[in-house]
Amino acid sequence: MKVVIIGSGNAATVLGTKIFQAGHEILQVISRQQAHAARLASALHSTFSSDLSAINREAELYLAALSDNALYGMGAQLSLPGKLVVHTAGTVPKEVLRTVSARCGVLYPLQSLRKEIFPFPEVPLLIDACEPGDRVRLADFARTISAFVREAGDEERLKLHLAAVMVNNFTNYLYTMAADFCGREKVDFLLLLPLIKETADRLSHFPPRDVQTGPAVRGDDSTIQKHLDLLSNYKEMMEFYQLFTNKIEAFYNNPEIPS
Ligand SMILES: NC(=O)c1ccc[n+]([C@@H]2O[C@H](COP(=O)([O-])OP(=O)(O)OC[C@H]3O[C@@H](n4cnc5c(N)ncnc54)[C@H](OP(=O)(O)O)[C@@H]3O)[C@@H](O)[C@H]2O)c1
Structure with a gap:
């Protein structure tokens, strides 16, 4: 053509x-x-x-x-x-x-x-x-x-675009914050790459809600507190950490209300 x-x-x-x-x-x-x-x-x-x-x-x-x-x-x-x-x-x-x-x-x-x-x-x-x-x-x-x-059509495209912003743009901003934290705390962000890839790969086989791990879904309060203490100098990251932790805890206590 x-x-x-x-x-x-x-x-x-x-x-x-x-x-x-x-x-x-x-x-x-x-x-x-x-x-x-x-x-x-x-x-x-x-x-x-x-x-x-x-x-x-x-x-x-x-x-x-x-x-x-x-x-x-x-x-x-x-x-x-x-x-x-x-x-x-x-x-x-x-x-x-x-x-x-x-x-x-x-x-x-x-x-x-x-x-x-x-x-x-x-x-x-x-x-x-x-x-x-x-x-x-x-x-x-x-x-x-x-x-x-x-x-x-237009409506389906708009909805998929919104979902794409969630899974790509927002996720990448989380990577940006985590990479900045790692840099400032002198730990290697690239060590997290296999974890990042595995998390994405699992979605080919499982719905995301079935593969959640981490302290929020386990209810490990002592670990969450250690993380929050470590974030005392990272105000924005602490806001995200608390928001996601609260949302994950609420969702897995009552999985019927994801939205
Ligand atoms: N990038 C992605 O990941 C992606 C994915 C899916 C869909 N899209 C869609 O693809 C489209 C382009 O996105 P992009 O990422 O390629 O953007 P981009 O890299 O910023 O390029 C934008 C293009 O638009 C032109 N432009 C900007 N303002 C203009 C104006 N007022 N009048 C005339 N031309 C103007 C620029 O021309 P000059 O360079 O000559 O100034 C440039 O060629 C958007 O609709 C976006 O939603 C992008």
């Missing part, structure tokens, strides 16, 4: 690279900052521009991997009648692109993407389209760059 990539950040770079590696032709990279467009275009062997009015109109697919806010403004700046135009956002409705083209859609990567982290990971793709025929076309295209492709 002939593709134009709009945007040059994390999603544009990872998806653009996968699209290129799958043998599709990237006609052009368009991005607000010319230097960013040029850098990605060079990797994808395509032309580039920072001017939306200079967009190449010969492509079969336009992939808009822009910040969520920028997507809402796209309709005022671009019109591509008859062209399939998709965005990559979890929380933005597909209809946001209807003023760009009636053939609007979504190619949402349900993965954490960072353009500087290699190799690029497997990227599950959730697709949707305003025209039913484009759902099939987009699914066929998506399967050329990912082994996991599923249809998901």
Whole structure:
């Protein structure tokens, strides 16, 4: 397929690279900052521009991997009648692109993407389209760059995005706090990696509620107190520790009320 990539950040770079590696032709990279467009275009062997009015109109697919806010403004700046135009956002409705083209859609990567982290990971793709025929076309295209492709409407995508924030963004912030604590207390954070991996791997076989361990679920008050004493100089971490401990204790005392 002939593709134009709009945007040059994390999603544009990872998806653009996968699209290129799958043998599709990237006609052009368009991005607000010319230097960013040029850098990605060079990797994808395509032309580039920072001017939306200079967009190449010969492509079969336009992939808009822009910040969520920028997507809402796209309709005022671009019109591509008859062209399939998709965005990559979890929380933005597909209809946001209807003023760009009636053939609007979504190619949402349900993965954490960072353009500087290699190799690029497997990227599950959730697709949707305003025209039913484009759902099939987009699914066929998506399967050329990912082994996991599923249809998901706006509401399902929004809910999955929220769950993704919980399991990825929030978890990573906990890692950040723990890594900072380890650094300041001169213990090696990387010793925790097998534990982190095992915790994630178990989810392939068990629901998370069945594999909880630790002092809060055991009711080991003396251990909890030792941890809190150690956290006396770490106000924010202590807040998280107390909140999670209270929530875990309450949940396992009455597992019927998780929310
Ligand atoms: N990264 C992820 O893990 C991930 C995962 C799933 C979905 N997504 C979705 O993918 C989309 C892009 O995310 P990202 O992580 O790739 O973001 P990013 O790395 O910050 O890149 C944002 C892109 O949007 C462009 N942009 C920002 N503000 C703009 C504006 N006002 N007008 C025009 N262009 C503008 C930037 O262009 P310049 O660089 O030229 O300024 C850049 O190419 C978002 O909708 C996000 O929800 C991201």
